[in-house]
Amino acid sequence: MTIKEVEEKVGIKKTNIRFYEEAGLLKPERSKENNYRIYSQADVDILEKIKFLRSLGIPVEDIRRLEQEKISFKELMDQHVQKLQKEKEEKEKSIDICQELSRSDQTFFNLNPAVVCAEDIWQVKGGDVMRTDRIRQISKLQEKDKKIVDFIETISAVFLGLSIVLMGSGYRWPVWVTIGAAAVMIGAHVVRCRIRSKIHGLQK
Structure with missing residues (x-):
């Protein structure tokens, strides 16, 4: 199956599937012809499990530990x-304060x-808020x-x-085309390195 077929079958976006691959949860094979990813039914089954566990709020890192039998x-x-019990208590406290503010x-x-003990709330939830913001940045x-x-x-691939087609016909790419293609590829890799550097900085 192609990644598009898997995306439609499982209901998980392509970007998320690739993210799970990078996290080591998924290891699809590659086509020998074009190096494209080829997904098996086993990969689909793994994605279904990941989808279910993520819907419960289980972090990707914990799913990886589970898959590797480290827990x-x-x-x-x-x-x-x-963790959910703690979050429930924090949300109940936030609800009480919001109701008080509403009245x-x-x-x-x-x-x-200071009147509504905002500092106490920030000490409890501030780290999670900042972490959520970083995660959103990393996701983008x-x-x-x-x-x-x-x-x-x-x-x-193109x-x-x-x-291959040109070589079979006895033709070769003009030098400027080869140089131009190489420049585009190098530029893309440079941009990717910068993005990866930003991601690494946010993950610290």
């Missing part, structure tokens, strides 16, 4: 239940965070990175295919 299923579920005569300009950068990878793979 038992029971242990992971127990840890996740504790008061507050605006953005006269809001006094990873999406750009995947587009560049797709572009490089497409250009490589250039290779046309080269």
Whole structure:
């Protein structure tokens, strides 16, 4: 199956599938003809499991630990239940404060965070908020990175295919075409290196 067929069958976007590949959860084979990824039913089954566990809020890193048998299923579920209980308590506290603010005569300009213990909330949830913002930034950068990878793979496949056709006909690419294609590929790799550097910086 192609990645598009898997995307339609499982209901997971291509960018997410590629992300799971980078995370080591998925290892599709490559076509010997064009080096494209070829997905098996086993890959689809793994994606279905990932989709289910992610819907429960299980982090990708924990799914990888589970797949590598570095943690038992029971242990992971127990840890996740504790995490969800903590999040539930934090949300209930946030709900209470929001209800209190709703009953008061507050605006953005006269809001006094000290009155509603905002600092306590930030100490509890601030790290998660900042982490969520970083994850969103990383996700956007990873999406750009995947587009560049797709572009490089497409250009490589087209250039290779046309080269084979031309060689069979006794023709060769003009030098300027080869140089131009190489320049485009180098430029794409440079942009990708910059994006990967930004992702690495956000992941620290």
